[in-house]
Amino acid sequence: MTIFNFSAGPAVLPRPVLEQAQAELIDWHGSGMSVMEMSHRGPEFQSIIDEALADLRELMNIPSNYQILFLQGGAQGQFSAVPLNLIGATGKADYVNTGHWSTLAMKEAARFGQVNEVCSSADSRFDHIPAFSEWKLSKDASYVHYTPNETVGGLEFQWVPEVGDVPLVADMSSNILSREIDVSKFGLIYAGAQKNIGPSGLTLVIVRDDLIGKSLPITPVTYDYKKYADAGSMYNTPSTYGIYLAGLVFKWLKAQGGVAAMEAINVEKSNLLYHYLNDCGGFYYSPIAEADRSRMNVVFRLKDEALDAAFLKESKAAGLLQLKGHKIAGGMRASIYNAMPVEGVQALLSFMKDFAQRNG
Amino acid sequence: MTIFNFSAGPAVLPRPVLEQAQAELIDWHGSGMSVMEMSHRGPEFQSIIDEALADLRELMNIPSNYQILFLQGGAQGQFSAVPLNLIGATGKADYVNTGHWSTLAMKEAARFGQVNEVCSSADSRFDHIPAFSEWKLSKDASYVHYTPNETVGGLEFQWVPEVGDVPLVADMSSNILSREIDVSKFGLIYAGAQKNIGPSGLTLVIVRDDLIGKSLPITPVTYDYKKYADAGSMYNTPSTYGIYLAGLVFKWLKAQGGVAAMEAINVEKSNLLYHYLNDCGGFYYSPIAEADRSRMNVVFRLKDEALDAAFLKESKAAGLLQLKGHKIAGGMRASIYNAMPVEGVQALLSFMKDFAQRNG
Known part of the structure; x- marks a missing residue:
């Protein structure tokens, strides 16, 4: 895996x-x-x-x-x-x-x-x-x-x-x-x-x-x-x-082409997640104003917090590690620094969609 | 080597x-x-x-x-x-x-x-x-x-x-x-x-x-x-x-047997060098009072400082690295911490004896 x-x-x-x-x-x-x-x-x-x-x-x-x-x-x-x-x-x-x-x-x-x-x-x-x-x-x-x-x-x-x-x-x-x-x-x-x-x-x-x-x-x-x-x-x-x-x-x-090339990839990676958060119909949401959302630390929450534990357990089992938000923020956080490949974000996105479908 | x-x-x-x-x-x-x-x-x-x-x-x-x-x-x-x-x-x-x-x-x-x-x-x-x-x-x-x-x-x-x-x-x-x-x-x-x-x-x-x-x-x-x-x-x-x-x-x-076992080895390693410095007839010497010599950092000098450069060059070529003393102390320093095996000290001793014989 x-x-x-x-x-x-x-x-x-x-x-x-x-x-x-x-x-x-x-x-x-x-x-x-x-x-x-x-x-x-x-x-x-x-x-x-x-x-x-x-x-x-x-x-x-x-x-x-x-x-x-x-x-x-x-x-x-x-x-x-x-x-x-x-x-x-x-x-x-x-x-x-x-x-x-x-x-x-x-x-x-x-x-x-x-x-x-x-x-x-x-x-x-x-x-x-x-x-x-x-x-x-x-x-x-x-x-x-x-x-x-x-x-x-x-x-x-x-x-x-x-x-x-x-x-x-x-x-x-x-x-x-x-x-x-x-x-x-x-x-x-x-x-x-x-x-x-x-x-x-x-x-x-x-x-x-x-x-x-x-x-x-x-x-x-x-x-x-x-x-x-x-x-x-x-x-x-x-x-x-x-x-x-x-x-x-x-x-x-x-x-990799330097910082400009990394920036283009970072825009792509964060957009994959933020576009889905906007379009997922409310199962997940971002608590942050759209203009100020981080490309590095994508913080999101499940509308039904009772599903948090299942989300974390199942995502870990799927090889998607350390998605729990900081203890003072709660919810989830996907940190997608330079070293996180696009494939990792795509894998997370697929899991999120699947989880939403099964629990929505 | x-x-x-x-x-x-x-x-x-x-x-x-x-x-x-x-x-x-x-x-x-x-x-x-x-x-x-x-x-x-x-x-x-x-x-x-x-x-x-x-x-x-x-x-x-x-x-x-x-x-x-x-x-x-x-x-x-x-x-x-x-x-x-x-x-x-x-x-x-x-x-x-x-x-x-x-x-x-x-x-x-x-x-x-x-x-x-x-x-x-x-x-x-x-x-x-x-x-x-x-x-x-x-x-x-x-x-x-x-x-x-x-x-x-x-x-x-x-x-x-x-x-x-x-x-x-x-x-x-x-x-x-x-x-x-x-x-x-x-x-x-x-x-x-x-x-x-x-x-x-x-x-x-x-x-x-x-x-x-x-x-x-x-x-x-x-x-x-x-x-x-x-x-x-x-x-x-x-x-x-x-x-x-x-x-x-x-x-x-x-x-390795813990600190007591390491101490016994450290006594053995440092004695190998200090006994030779005492007995070598003055080609090398320790500048430190006998009772206060470090088991970890064996500082020594060549009587003829003009030989320092040759000592360092030849010891390095023999695989004995970083023997130069600190810039404010001069001379030589063999740091023989826990991770230095007895064999390393024996190799240094052999080199020192050979160098003294060739240059004494």
Whole structure:
């Protein structure tokens, strides 16, 4: 039976990447060492990280005045690191609240400075992204933070906020590399690796040069961007195997045609599901406003929640894994990151139709 | 040619561990998923972390009033996390300075409270561990921090400091699981994984219950022990693949007879090298006081430094990798952690003898 894994993260990785990692696990390129056994100061690992950095810069068209850092601690580590490094400019920051993750980011930042909630759709259970015209941006924010894709709620910005000269900071954990973006519109982009990049334990930060070197005095050394920028991400021992795997994913993305090609496939995959949710006559439905539905995390519910358990049990038996929604959201969630093939979405769609027919 | 890898970390892993990881990489136990692709909230990964925790508790005989936490950020992350979590008790901490790593730990702690240097052998280039009778312990320290094994300098405590009721904190990054210790003598033990535990990017903390929950208000959430203790190390997504590999290493250690059996082998391995350094007539020498020499990191020098380059080139050609000393220490360093077999040390010894004969 073919297995399709819809986990929200850690999530499915491209099969060719896993196969290459398996083949090279014990002896990398005749070095006699596993990548896991290499000194991060040696020429073998240096070549691995150099290639990963160059490939990512090419894939995302990252301008030369941006540094790429590989850190640890996940996006939640960055919930602290971002204010610790950036909020010192004015002591204040603007946060856009569109769901679970932006709420957590905002709460953590409030421990290190004054935080202004620019907008919130909490009153309607985060079922939409507030229109930009309703946002109350500050005049003196050190930065504006938002979450382009809410993994739990299943919302995604189809647009980039225009915030003028204030640095725009984005938690792209769950949609980085899934769609084309203009990096120059951002001051800082961060992402946990475990959705579209590689294994958990690796954290990516892309940060503009002028925002580096302004950390608060209480910043732990491992969260100080300048230390890592100055040391090519090797201020201390990084997640070497994570960087290696990310590098394999970047090569795979290039072989698929890059980010533009992935975006076209991601539009196709998400449309397959959303069109059916619109047209299925109400057996299933999306709780999210149509314009703000995520291409990465397709959240849906069964009208009759009593059928949830059967849906999950039968879908698992059919090889469709980890479809249960986040505990705070309920319902179902199909996470369909870059590594999920169209065939996986088609298999899910067939199962959904069949289940609806049998239970409708 | 058989390869032996003497890297100080990331370091050699047990061959059976790598072979099992390779066999299971694409499909773990028939789950249809790589461990890297599993949700950390699912039953499969829960069983992996539960077994790893139980095996480590058994291996180190960790009392039930100690929590085992898997974090991120390496030992340098703990250089901040330890004071952020513990120094609040009195605002002061004692630091024992025996080399590169204890110096860095002390410097970082001084950013979060008042630090007292208990003793230092910096004046003699850290060639020995100051006698306990010379230590100037404070009366009101929140904790006493020391580094049982200095990876760069090649010093190791063969004794545990008796500091009374003040919690003893140890950076065991490079000698954890290599010798028997009585955990109940410590308030907190931490270790980066990349020497005796698993791959880099995983950090182990063993902390006594009464020291949890006292963090400073400026502690980033990902460095707050209480958050991780309350969530079974899964406050956020941990380094799942790192925990899986650590679990395989723990199983391998149990199969070898546990920590006591490893200690006997480690004594044998280090004695092979140190006895030769003492008896070789001065061609090579150890810069470290005999009582304080590390079983894990055998630092040695050639009397004629002009031969260093030839030694490194020829040893590499003989399959003996990564013998160069740390850049701040110079000379050579053979890191012989648990996963280095006796045969590797014998091969190094043979090479050293042959090289000395040809160049002496």
